[in-house]
Amino acid sequence: MEIDLLLRIAVAFLKDMNLEDFQKLVYETSFLVSDINSFENDKIPKDSDNIQKNKYSSNLFSPEFHITSPRYEAEILLGFILNMTRVEIHANPKKEINDFNKQRYFKLLAMRKNGTPLEYLTNRVSFYNLELYVDKNVLIPRPETEILVDKAIELMNQHNIASFVEVGVGSGAIITAILKNTQNTYGIATDISKEALNIAKHNAEVLGVKNRCDFIESNLLDSPYIMLQKPISLLIANPPYIANNYPLNQEVLCEPHIALFGGEKGDEILKRLIMQARQKNITHIICEMGYNQKASMQEILHYTNYEVAFYKDYAGLDRGFVATLCK
Ligand SMILES: C[S@@+](CC[C@H](N)C(=O)[O-])C[C@H]1O[C@@H](n2cnc3c(N)ncnc32)[C@H](O)[C@@H]1O
Incomplete structure (x- = not known):
């Protein structure tokens, strides 16, 4: 034929x-x-x-x-x-x-x-001009997450920040994009999923940034190894933030549920993460969030003494924030 x-x-x-x-x-x-x-x-x-x-x-x-x-x-x-x-x-x-x-x-x-999803069939996805390996063990990186990468690079340049921690690394899209587009920088990536960490390591290796990052299995920032060497001033995350009962279509439901669902309301993991960041005196937080979570993020960031600027995605929906600890 x-x-x-x-x-x-x-x-x-x-x-x-x-x-x-x-x-x-x-x-x-x-x-x-x-x-x-x-x-x-x-x-x-x-x-x-x-x-x-x-x-x-x-x-x-x-x-x-x-x-x-x-x-x-x-x-x-x-x-x-x-x-x-x-x-x-x-x-x-x-x-x-x-x-x-x-x-x-x-x-x-x-x-x-x-x-x-097409990306699981071809085991390829394009993100921030990079080609990454993906399979059913990791979330397929979304175009709007490129905005989070832009925000991180901008903040790192502005404040001369050379090291950061990324919670929930998944395929490694965010950490590899940041490391590829900054110089003399270093990142620690965590994930609760061993399979995701292996894929992120593979992508970091293929894209030539493996010597500038470490991977730690951890529930959020729980692992004592994360800040073992030196304190980290920047936390970056695109955590699961969808409410458990949110009706998703069958294509999205092919992705790991641990990467999608953030709790009953959806913002529970984000809130825990912000509390942990405050306890560890992390100065800057950049996170993606659900389009309807601005009010609850504003409340917890205010409570933990962070000043916050929200940003929108390409569809004009609230999609994330950059927060700075008040002096
Ligand atoms: C929305 S995905 C983001 C993946 C990748 N950073 C991206 O933007 O494409 C969320 C990731 O967080 C991980 N995760 C879920 N719960 C976690 C927890 N309690 N601690 C650490 N990682 C977690 C999931 O395994 C998943 O890889």
Whole structure:
């Protein structure tokens, strides 16, 4: 089968074709699905699964899962299978794809249709002009978190801050972006998840900043090893801040729940972190937060004697703050 035909089938499937029609088309185009069960094992949604899907469909900010750019995603996945860029795919519409690669491709398409994030299928995400490895053990870094990185770099330059701690490092997106874009700086990263720490270490190594950071398994700032060598004046975090009962769509729910949910109200981890920062006399805090948490953050930061400036995300929603301990 040639690339252009394969892509047309893929786009139709990602857009609105059901599994039955997809399989028919696959057979009609002489592709032999040698192990049809491998598709079924990936739990492709059937009509009866819609009940499960609709449970999450009332969310204004995370509407029910659907693929908004099927052509783009079909090309990205094919490029991943064939190790080709999208430009190369466009330039070679008549290239023949062998059965093995077709089978791999259809399997990925089926998983994508079922809600697996594109980034988990390709194990790649782009963040702050860096390419990071991601898998189901870490949150997929979001574009708005680049604003937090900007705020951190700005503050570090302004106050000559050379070292910082990041709580909840996940894939390592924030710490690697800061270290890559500052000089003679050093970061300590913590996470409660061993798997996340391993991925962050891997990304720091691949991106050449491993010698400027350390990774510590810790519940927030609990570990005594964090400030063992010297006091740290800057705390950076994008902690879990979504309320436990917040209705998320099936795609977001593929991400580790420990990275998403911050407690009954959602702001509990943020509050604990701010209290700990105050106890440790940390002078500057930069955090991402939920769009509806400005009032509760204002209250706790005031209580702990921090002066605060909030910032908004690209959608104009309150998304984070930079806080400084009052003298
Ligand atoms: C929203 S994710 C952020 C990941 C990454 N920093 C980013 O911005 O893409 C939150 C991270 O905090 C970690 N985490 C959750 N609870 C924690 C805790 N009590 N102490 C330390 N890390 C925690 C999760 O494992 C997850 O990696």
